Amino acid sequence: MNLEPAQTFQLVSLLAVLVLFCFSLRDKINYRRWFRxxxxxxxxxxxxxxxxxxxxxxxGDDAPKGPWS
Incomplete structure (x- = not known):
């Protein structure tokens, strides 16, 4: 199976987007944990x-406390 340059570029781009998404998701989870x-x-x-x-x-005041006072 031979990959053409365009296919290789698409594969690398897809992997880069996946990595970016993972880092973004991790940051959002950490922020949510910190905020809570x-x-x-x-x-x-x-x-x-x-x-x-x-x-x-x-x-400070001497008001009666309870029903027996």
Whole structure:
């Protein structure tokens, strides 16, 4: 089986596009993983801030706590 120059060029081009697609897909997967981790960290920080604010505001006043007060 002999390949003509045009066929060889097409084969090389197809392989190059496949490699480019694989690198692009890998980058998108890594970005998605990073973004999800960043979002989870941001939510954890925000939840900690809200918990700290709630702790500060409720510890300062002497309001009755619970139905028995």
């Amino acid at each position: 981790q960043w979002e989870a960290d941001r939510k954890a920080r925000r939840d900690a801030e809200l918990a700290a604010e709630a702790g500060e505001s409720s510890s």
